[in-house]
Amino acid sequence: MLDNQPFREGHVTVNGVDVRYRVAGPENDRTPLVLVHGTAGSIDGHYGYIFPMMAYRQRVIALDWSEPAGDTLELADLVAQVKAVITAEVPEGPVTLMGYSLGACVAAMTAAEMGGKIANLILAAGWLRTDTHQKMRNDVWRQLRDQDSASVTQYMTFCAFSPAFMNMRTVEDMKAAAGMLKITPFVEKQMDLNTRIDIAAACETIAAKTLVIGCTYDMMVPKHHSKQLFGAIEDARYAEIPSGHAVVHERAAELFHYVDRFTRQPDEFPAGAIIPAQKP
Amino acid sequence: MTTETDILIVGTGFAGLGMAIQLKRSGRENFIAIERAGDVGGTWRDNHYPGIACDVPSHLYSYSYLPNPDWSRVFSPGGEIQAYIRKCAEDEGILPHIHFHTNMLKSTWDEDAKRWIVETSKGTYAAKILITGTGHLADGHMPNIEGLDSFTGDVFHSADWDHSVPLEGKRIGVVGSGASAIQIVPEMQRLASELVVFQRSAPYMIPRWDRAFTEGERRMCRRDPSVVEDMRSEIFWSGEFNFAQRRNIPRFLNEAKALAVGHREANIKDPELLAKLTPDYEIGCKRLLISNTYYPAVAAENATLEASALQRVEGNTAYGASGTGYDLDVLVFATGFEAVRPPFATRIFGTEGISLDERWDQGMQAYDSIAVNGYPNLFIINGPNTGLGHNSVVYIIEAQVDYIMEALAQIDAQNIEVIEVKRAAEDAYMEKLDAMAQGTVWLAGGCKSWYVDERSGRLTLVWPDFAHSFRDENGTFHPEGYDMQPAPVAAE
Numbered sequence: 078m079l080d081n082q083p084f085r086e087g088h089v090t091v092n093g094v095d096v097r098y099r100v101a102g103p104e105n106d107r108t109p110l111v112l113v114h115g116t117a118g119s120i121d122g123h124y125g126y127i128f129p130m131m132a133y134r135q136r137v138i139a140l141d142w143s144e145p146a147g148d149t150l151e152l153a154d155l156v157a158q159v160k161a162v163i164t165a166e167v168p169e170g171p172v173t174l175m176g177y178s179l180g181a182c183v184a185a186m187t188a189a190e191m192g193g194k195i196a197n198l199i200l201a202a203g204w205l206r207t208d209t210h211q212k213m214r215n216d217v218w219r220q221l222r223d224q225d226s227a228s229v230t231q232y233m234t235f236c237a238f239s240p241a242f243m244n245m246r247t248v249e250d251m252k253a254a255a256g257m258l259k260i261t262p263f264v265e266k267q268m269d270l271n272t273r274i275d276i277a278a279a280c281e282t283i284a285a286k287t288l289v290i291g292c293t294y295d296m297m298v299p300k301h302h303s304k305q306l307f308g309a310i311e312d313a314r315y316a317e318i319p320s321g322h323a324v325v326h327e328r329a330a331e332l333f334h335y336v337d338r339f340t341r342q343p344d345e346f347p348a349g350a351i352i353p354a355q356k357p
Numbered sequence: 358m359t360t361e362t363d364i365l366i367v368g369t370g371f372a373g374l375g376m377a378i379q380l381k382r383s384g385r386e387n388f389i390a391i392e393r394a395g396d397v398g399g400t401w402r403d404n405h406y407p408g409i410a411c412d413v414p415s416h417l418y419s420y421s422y423l424p425n426p427d428w429s430r431v432f433s434p435g436g437e438i439q440a441y442i443r444k445c446a447e448d449e450g451i452l453p454h455i456h457f458h459t460n461m462l463k464s465t466w467d468e469d470a471k472r473w474i475v476e477t478s479k480g481t482y483a484a485k486i487l488i489t490g491t492g493h494l495a496d497g498h499m500p501n502i503e504g505l506d507s508f509t510g511d512v513f514h515s516a517d518w519d520h521s522v523p524l525e526g527k528r529i530g531v532v533g534s535g536a537s538a539i540q541i542v543p544e545m546q547r548l549a550s551e552l553v554v555f556q557r558s559a560p561y562m563i564p565r566w567d568r569a570f571t572e573g574e575r576r577m578c579r580r581d582p583s584v585v586e587d588m589r590s591e592i593f594w595s596g597e598f599n600f601a602q603r604r605n606i607p608r609f610l611n612e613a614k615a616l617a618v619g620h621r622e623a624n625i626k627d628p629e630l631l632a633k634l635t636p637d638y639e640i641g642c643k644r645l646l647i648s649n650t651y652y653p654a655v656a657a658e659n660a661t662l663e664a665s666a667l668q669r670v671e672g673n674t675a676y677g678a679s680g681t682g683y684d685l686d687v688l689v690f691a692t693g694f695e696a697v698r699p700p701f702a703t704r705i706f707g708t709e710g711i712s713l714d715e716r717w718d719q720g721m722q723a724y725d726s727i728a729v730n731g732y733p734n735l736f737i738i739n740g741p742n743t744g745l746g747h748n749s750v751v752y753i754i755e756a757q758v759d760y761i762m763e764a765l766a767q768i769d770a771q772n773i774e775v776i777e778v779k780r781a782a783e784d785a786y787m788e789k790l791d792a793m794a795q796g797t798v799w800l801a802g803g804c805k806s807w808y809v810d811e812r813s814g815r816l817t818l819v820w821p822d823f824a825h826s827f828r829d830e831n832g833t834f835h836p837e838g839y840d841m842q843p844a845p846v847a848a849e
């Protein structure tokens with residue numbers, strides 16, 4: 078008999094589009110955890126591990142982004158969706174808000190705007206301001222996409238995983254994984270948004286207790302970005318996971334470990350601390 | 358004559374030895390480890406059957422503070438692990454602290470002297486603190502088989518292999534299909550004229566990603582120890598990932614199942630054999646096995662898979678529960694260990710004068726998986742709720758040793774004479790664990806396994822969570838769970 082965790086689906090309307098979310102896990106002394114996925118992601122795609130495992134610990138809420146009307150996507154569109162879900166489910170707050178990749182930028186912006194309602198913040202593989210290195214990668218991606226090249230998903234996969242992770246698998250395995258990626262017009266808009274991120278000013282105003290998680294072998298959002306977030310946010314502590322950008326797949330259990338510890342006791346480490354890696 | 362010591366450790370496997378090393382490293386000299394056998398190593402000393410190897414990669418399955426750059430393979434053979442443990446004992450200067458051939462027979466708490474009185478095969482010891490590291494897979498389990506006495510051939514247990522028995526060209530029966538059996542069977546298949554495997558229930562099996570390390574790789578590990586550290590981290594966290602399967606989450610369980618089914622079907626073509634090798638319970642409910650050689654071995658010409666338990670023996674014929682008989686020269690029992698009711702528990706008597714085994718009549722339990730109310734100044738390593746289905750036991754042992762080191766530091770600092778866990782704390786801990794265990798594959802997977810105590814249906818052997826949360830929760834001493842009595846100040 079499988080342990081089919083009970084969960085509830087909810088939805089809110091934001092600027093005319095329907096945003097769906099999922100709620101699971103017991104209410105207890107931990108603040109509810111709200112999960113925001115990243116580019117080309119979804120609840121199952123980016124939080125397939127963290128969502129069910131954290132729901133054995135506490136209340137977890139996660140949303141799937143919906144494509145807003147219009148030709149370009151703005152950070153504010155996604156922030157509005159996250160705010161609406163929080164307001165619907167935990168109107169008085171406080172929550173712990175976690176974002177991954179572009180979702181981390183969304184979460185940081187949300188924390189800046191919602192103030193005290195966001196008691197704790199977790200930013201995994203996020204960034205402060207898009208830099209030349211990222212623009213260059215994004216530009217290659219754009220060219221491959223414009224050529225309608227099949228290699229665009231392979232390029233994404235190549236950039237997403239660390240060499241160590243890839244070397245445990247075959248080229249065929251990795252190509253098969255690439256084949257599962259779907260590039261929709263909404264994903265294209267997210268890729269475009271990725272080139273225009275600048276949340277530096279907002280980060281200076283974040284009051285939430287924050288855990289910044291950088292990934293040692295990240296080629297998409299190299300860890301110096303996480304260090305910048307660690308510097309910009311007043312009450313931040315930093316942890317590093319030896320994985321590529323796809324930490325939610327590569328080192329899901331280690332990511333869980335940091336999320337679990339932080340949500341249990343956000344002040345276990347003081348602001349400014351670099352959390353030592355567990356040496357098993 | 359009674360030998361006095363501050364701290365007495367029972368057993369010198371990974372647990373007892375790991376404890377001794379940390380005591381020594383902290384500058385303590387006043388401790389003794391007793392060991393019933395003639396060498397350290399425990400599991401790895403006793404199990405020297407053909408084919409023995411670990412099933413957690415060696416770079417992780419070793420002490421974190423004594424990395425070994427020289428492992429020959431990803432999954433090293435048992436002899437190499439034994440040599441490693443032996444070397445650790447020598448290098449760390451522990452051998453002089455060990456009293457070999459010293460079997461703990463009876464330990465009783467002396468309320469007046471506030472000491473454990475430990476009677477052994479080599480005399481009596483008195484110790485302020487007693488620490489058991491007797492292992493949960495240390496005493497071989499032999500099923501009661503009707504007529505086994507009448508067997509005309511040779512019989513032995515996997516954990517007590519009789520290397521003097523010739524096997525080449527013999528008719529060999531292997532009883533069992535667990536972790537030891539699947540390592541033994543391929544070796545026996547190569548030697549035997551005929552091989553019969555008595556299988557009570559079919560195990561799940563996945564491929565074993567094993568290979569030899571090159572000399573260059575070993576040199577790399579010697580030259581740059583951070584390489585070993587990175588490997589440990591990699592192995593540990595990929596092991597941790599698999600806890601989601603044990604947690605019984607459909608997506609991850611199904612991924613593991615697909616791997617196991619694919620492995621089975623790639624190796625076994627005969628539909629009848631395939632049916633016999635297909636488990637009737639959920640994956641992970643019993644230990645998930647890893648082997649590339651077991652399926653080919655049972656599918657070989659000279660092998661028969663008897664899909665029922667060995668039931669009785671008459672002369673040289675061994676009968677499965679199905680009624681089929683096989684004429685055999687050798688019977689190997691790979692039937693596991695006395696895990697659920699460990700024998701050491703019948704030998705330790707607390708403040709009420711009852712044995713731990715009686716105290717545990719509804720199954721083993723201990724606060725923080727280490728201390729039992731009514732048994733003051735006793736710490737149990739690798740006892741109740743410490744087993745893992747998905748990662749290295751040495752990691753758990755190290756967390757427990759850290760816990761004890763902190764407890765000892767506090768005992769010294771506050772001059773504590775008696776430390777006893779509160780019953781309420783112990784019960785609350787077990788309630789928490791019971792709740793965590795609900796819905797896990799061990800309880801809900803539809804199998805009978807040694808992880809669960811039949812008397813209560815409780816999961817008493819396994820830690821029902823990530824290994825890393827064991828360290829988070831039980832890697833540090835929790836004084837609030839204990840009553841601590843300081844020693845009276847000596848009157849002048």
Ligand SMILES: Cc1cc2nc3c(=O)[nH]c(=O)nc-3n(C[C@H](O)[C@H](O)[C@H](O)COP(=O)(O)OP(=O)(O)OC[C@H]3O[C@@H](n4cnc5c(N)ncnc54)[C@H](O)[C@@H]3O)c2cc1C
Pocket residue numbers: 367368369370371372373391392393394397398399400401404410411412413418459460461462490491492493494495536537701738739748749750751
């Ligand atoms: C075949 C086999 C393969 C295994 N493979 C793995 C693996 O790959 N990965 C993994 O994590 N775990 C594995 N295990 C589990 C293994 O038991 C533990 O990893 C670990 O070795 C346990 O160490 P320990 O010190 O707790 O117990 P043990 O190694 O069992 O040591 C206990 C010691 O206590 C002594 N002792 C017991 N009773 C007394 C007494 N009354 N008086 C004096 N001395 C006593 C025993 O002689 C023994 O030396 C395996 C077990 C077996 C049997």
